[in-house]
Amino acid sequence: xxxxxxxxxxxxxxxxxxxxxxxxxxxxxxxxxxxxxxxxxxxxxxxxxxxxxxxxxxxxxxxxxxxxxxxxxxxxxxxxxxxxxxxxxxxxxxxxxxxxxxxxxxxxxxxxxxxxxx
Numbered sequence: 001x002x003x004x005x006x007x008x009x010x011x012x013x014x015x016x017x018x019x020x021x022x023x024x025x026x027x028x029x030x031x032x033x034x035x036x037x038x039x040x041x042x043x044x045x046x047x048x049x050x051x052x053x054x055x056x057x058x059x060x061x062x063x064x065x066x067x068x069x070x071x072x073x074x075x076x077x078x079x080x081x082x083x084x085x086x087x088x089x090x091x092x093x094x095x096x097x098x099x100x101x102x103x104x105x106x107x108x109x110x111x112x113x114x115x116x117x118x
Contacts, residue, residue: 006021007020007022012086035096039095
């Protein structure tokens with residue numbers, strides 16, 4: 001079955017960096033666009049970034065443009081989100097999803113928590 005396993009979250013200081021990974025299985029990863037979304041406490045789901053199957057096209061929310069970089073390794077069935085210059089407002093639960101744009105809701109119990117605090 002389809003599995004997406006996120007990792008790499010944690011506590012970071014403002015201005016710091018984290019690299020999120022999403023290991024995929026159960027489908028032909030190299031044929032599918034992928035995306036990252038996040039949800040902060042009390043807020044709705046935000047589409048953070050997306051990447052085409054071949055990496056040729058990417059999308060970034062204005063809130064992360066210039067700070068975050070999405071990439072993928074089709075040989076490893078993994079999509080990454082490099083997050084630099086982190087801000088407290090980046091604190092959220094981060095999920096990856098199949099598709100250039102994530103669905104309206106994410107499955108519960110998945111994702112990786114990112115907390116940016118001094």
